[in-house]
Each structure stands twice: as structure tokens, then as C-alpha cells.
Amino acid sequence: MPRYHIEKVLPYSPDQLFKLVGDVDAYPDFVPWIQSMRTWNARVESEGVTVVDAQAGVGFSFLKEKFATRVRRDAGERQIDVQLLSGPFRHLVNRWRFVEAPGGTKIEFDIDFEFKSRLLSGILAANFHHAVDKLMACFEGRARALYAA
Numbered sequence: 001m002p003r004y005h006i007e008k009v010l011p012y013s014p015d016q017l018f019k020l021v022g023d024v025d026a027y028p029d030f031v032p033w034i035q036s037m038r039t040w041n042a043r044v045e046s047e048g049v050t051v052v053d054a055q056a057g058v059g060f061s062f063l064k065e066k067f068a069t070r071v072r073r074d075a076g077e078r079q080i081d082v083q084l085l086s087g088p089f090r091h092l093v094n095r096w097r098f099v100e101a102p103g104g105t106k107i108e109f110d111i112d113f114e115f116k117s118r119l120l121s122g123i124l125a126a127n128f129h130h131a132v133d134k135l136m137a138c139f140e141g142r143a144r145a146l147y148a149a
Contacts, residue, residue: 003112004132010140012147014078014098014105020143021080021096022073024054030142031135035059048075053085063120067092090114109136 010017027034036057045051055068067087073080078099084092094111111132115121 004110004129006109006132006136007106008109008136008140009101009103009106010143011104012143014100015075016147017098017105017107017139017143018073018075018078018080018096020146021098021139022071024052024071026142027056030145031138033058033060035064045072049073050075088115088117088120090116107136 025037025039028037034056038055039052042050042052050073052071052073053068054071055066057066058064065088067089068085069082069092070085071080071082078097080096082092082094092111092113094109094113097108099106099108109132115125
């Protein structure tokens with residue numbers, strides 16, 4: 001199963017980055033391969049912790065798919081956890097953590113996934129680190145657009 005971990009320090013506050021990543025409805029505005037996003041079942045789990053279910057429509061040149069996840073946003077811990085509900089994955093979990101650091105915030109991003117299709121796994125797993133790097137660049141660009149002075 002492909003697993004990927006990235007750490008990066010960005011010059012924004014943990015709360016700004018937590019809000020940006022937690023706003024899944026906005027993803028189609030700045031992540032080019034997310035063509036649609038539908039959210040439902042938003043609820044408060046406890047103080048500072050919200051949960052929402054989200055279905056993303058993704059599209060690449062050779063692939064169009066939809067997958068649904070449960071997004072748990074814990075403002076106190078500044079952590080966002082995502083778990084698979086349905087879609088082309090056999091397994092998908094990812095976690096974002098936002099930790100105060102000199103110069104801004106250290107983002108810790110972990111993703112662990114496996115596609116149901118071996119062919120799809122073979123095609124995409126080999127290039128997945130490039131996709132994660134590109135995804136991180138999308139979030140960095142969005143942070144610049146929203147928070148740069």
C-alpha cells in the first residue's frame with residue numbers, strides 16, 4: 001500500500017491553514033483535478049470538533065471517478081482526519097496536522113491508500129508522490145492568495 005508523508009513550514013498561522021484545508025467545499029476552486037465537491041451530514045461531534053461527509057468528483061486525462069470521505073476537523077488539536085466512505089479505493093486515510101513552528105506553521109500530511117483495481121494501483125502509485133507534491137503546491141498557492149499581506 002502506498003504511504004506518503006510530507007512536512008513543510010509555511011509562513012501562515014496554524015489556524016489559517018487549518019481553516020483552509022478544512023474548507024473542503026472550496027477545493028474545486030483551487031485544486032485543478034477536483035471537478036466537483038458535494039458535502040452533507042455536517043455535524044458537531046464535540047466542542048471544536050466537526051465532521052462532514054464529502055464526495056469529490058476527480059478527473060484526469062484518462063480517469064474520471066467519484067469518491068466519498070468522512071472529514072473530521074478538530075480545531076483544538078489543529079488536525080484534520082479523512083477516512084474513506086466509498087469509491088475506487090480499497091483503503092484511504094489521510095491526516096493533516098498544523099503545528100506552530102519558527103517562521104509559521106509546520107504542516108504534516110500523511111496519506112495511506114490502496115486502489116481496488118491492481119491496474120489503477122500500478123498506474124497511479126508510481127506517480128503518486130508527484131500528485132501529493134502538486135496537491136501541496138495547490139494549498140500553498142491558495143494560502144498565498146488568501147493570507148499574503
